[in-house]
Amino acid sequence: MNDIPPAFDMFHDTCKIEDGFLFKDMAVCDLGLETSAPAYLDAVASRIGYRAYDIEKGDRAGTLANIISRGLEAASISGIGKPVRIDGWDKRCVRAGPVLVESPRWALVVDRAVFPHSIYCFFLTLGREFDRVKEADGLFESYVLDGLGSELTERVADSMEKKLRGQLATSGLACSRRFSPGYCDWPLANGQKSLSKFLDTSSIGLTVLSSGAMVPAKSVSGAMIVADRLRILCPCPVCPKKDCPYRREDVWGEYEYPPRT
Amino acid sequence: MGDEKLLERIEDSVCRFEKGLEMELLPAALDSAPAKEILQALNMGIEKARRLFKKGEYALPDFLLAIDTYRAGVNFFKNRVADADKAARRVVIGVVEGDVHDMGKNIVAAVLEACGFQVTDLGKNIPGDQFLETIRSARPDILALSTMMSTTLEGMKDIIEQVKRDFPETMILVGGAPFDPDLARRIGADGYAENVITIPDETKRVLTVAREKKLLKDTGP
Ligand code: SF4
Numbered sequence: 448m449n450d451i452p453p454a455f456d457m458f459h460d461t462c463k464i465e466d467g468f469l470f471k472d473m474a475v476c477d478l479g480l481e482t483s484a485p486a487y488l489d490a491v492a493s494r495i496g497y498r499a500y501d502i503e504k505g506d507r508a509g510t511l512a513n514i515i516s517r518g519l520e521a522a523s524i525s526g527i528g529k530p531v532r533i534d535g536w537d538k539r540c541v542r543a544g545p546v547l548v549e550s551p552r553w554a555l556v557v558d559r560a561v562f563p564h565s566i567y568c569f570f571l572t573l574g575r576e577f578d579r580v581k582e583a584d585g586l587f588e589s590y591v592l593d594g595l596g597s598e599l600t601e602r603v604a605d606s607m608e609k610k611l612r613g614q615l616a617t618s619g620l621a622c623s624r625r626f627s628p629g630y631c632d633w634p635l636a637n638g639q640k641s642l643s644k645f646l647d648t649s650s651i652g653l654t655v656l657s658s659g660a661m662v663p664a665k666s667v668s669g670a671m672i673v674a675d676r677l678r679i680l681c682p683c684p685v686c687p688k689k690d691c692p693y694r695r696e697d698v699w700g701e702y703e704y705p706p707r708t
Numbered sequence: 709m710g711d712e713k714l715l716e717r718i719e720d721s722v723c724r725f726e727k728g729l730e731m732e733l734l735p736a737a738l739d740s741a742p743a744k745e746i747l748q749a750l751n752m753g754i755e756k757a758r759r760l761f762k763k764g765e766y767a768l769p770d771f772l773l774a775i776d777t778y779r780a781g782v783n784f785f786k787n788r789v790a791d792a793d794k795a796a797r798r799v800v801i802g803v804v805e806g807d808v809h810d811m812g813k814n815i816v817a818a819v820l821e822a823c824g825f826q827v828t829d830l831g832k833n834i835p836g837d838q839f840l841e842t843i844r845s846a847r848p849d850i851l852a853l854s855t856m857m858s859t860t861l862e863g864m865k866d867i868i869e870q871v872k873r874d875f876p877e878t879m880i881l882v883g884g885a886p887f888d889p890d891l892a893r894r895i896g897a898d899g900y901a902e903n904v905i906t907i908p909d910e911t912k913r914v915l916t917v918a919r920e921k922k923l924l925k926d927t928g929p
Binding site: 495496497498501585586587589590591593629635636656657658659660661662664 | 767768769770772773775776779805806807808809811814815818833857858859860
């Protein structure tokens with residue numbers, strides 16, 4: 448179940464879901480993401496602290512768009528991911544081969560699922576060239592590229608999550624929202640260690656430090672629960688941490704997913 | 709244009725982050741005003757931008773644009789004003805080992821530089837030994853340690869303990885996502901950089917404490 452074929456490419460739909468995916472050095476356009484700077488302008492502006500009316504002043508929009516274009520060109524996106532069968536779980540953690548999700552909150556998602564069978568693990572990175580370009584001389588430029596890097600990483604991960612969910616749905620399977628070490632209650636260093644034990648990050652030029660940090664810096668790791676049915680897509684609807692900045696509102700509360708017809 | 713007007717324009721150019729300062733205004737100013745006065749105008753410009761940022765009239769990226777303009781101006785004078793930095797307080801700054809997030813550190817380094825400190829930026833993912841070596845050779849007044857991750861705090865605590873033991877005259881500032889004033893104190897730091905707005909005042913506060921404890925010579929900012 449966990450062998451990856453040599454050149455599997457999830458972004459070109461040539462895969463069987465259980466094989467996992469591996470893609471290297473792809474441009475933004477190859478992943479079906481927006482390629483024009485204006486499509487990122489508002490999001491990046493807000494990430495770096497501009498209010499909507501700020502970017503209307505002078506030529507800020509033009510300046511930002513130029514830097515964003517350079518950043519989009521520098522992104523050379525790679526990713527690796529595959530599922531691992533769930534061996535068991537209790538109130539504190541979920542065990543799946545070498546992957547240990549020490550998160551009571553996500554253990555609850557598994558506990559409430561109908562036939563949870565695997566955890567789909569992944570790493571995605573914008574590549575070293577993006578980091579290099581981000582080390583611009585100008586502080587402003589570097590800051591904008593940092594914001595773009597965070598935005599782009601999220602969009603790549605969103606796109607992967609959406610595709611996987613679609614592919615799984617065609618096999619009649621449900622998939623949770625993605626979650627990452629260091630968020631919710633999943634400890635960063637152990638979570639990263641466990642994911643990198645399972646996936647060969649060197650194949651996409653990514654190094655995971657013992658602290659959990661990743662090089663290149665604009666990278667994201669995470670997992671999704673795969674099950675026949677999920678009663679909650681993420682722990683947020685039942686989580687007591689009301690002021691959490693990462694709370695997801697657009698999830699199926701206590702309803703089952705996919706919904707019963 | 710008289711000297712006064714030209715110096716005012718330089719000040720405004722920094723504050724309003726106008727491009728080309730070092731190409732036109734500064735060379736022109738050099739013909740009619742001493743370099744020290746022009747540098748003073750650059751300093752006043754960045755101080756004005758800092759006040760606007762503090763008041764919320766400038767967003768952070770605007771302040772960074774002003775810093776970039778200021779730096780371009782200061783670089784223009786690097787070889788023209790001898791020993792301008794000599795009296796400046798020295799800061800060594802870096803992101804501790806295990807962390808590669810350096811945006812916050814880069815901004816703090818630039819802000820401190822713009823406030824007149826002489827900053828040695830070691831970079832990111834820096835081992836404790838490298839910090840200690842640099843302190844030994846550069847003898848900074850302040851060591852500023854940054855991390856965005858809680859998993860690197862143990863290592864940071866070790867560095868702080870060693871610096872306190874071997875270089876008690878060096879004051880330590882910490883900053884980054886995991887910190888609040890309480891954690892900063894518990895880890896052994898003398899000060900805590902909550903954000904870019906507070907960093908200059910906090911740095912000065914820490915230096916005042918050092919002066920009171922007779923750890924510093926009474927010069928510099
Ligand atoms: S609210 Fe926050 S901590 Fe709670 S489950 Fe959602 S993301 Fe996790």
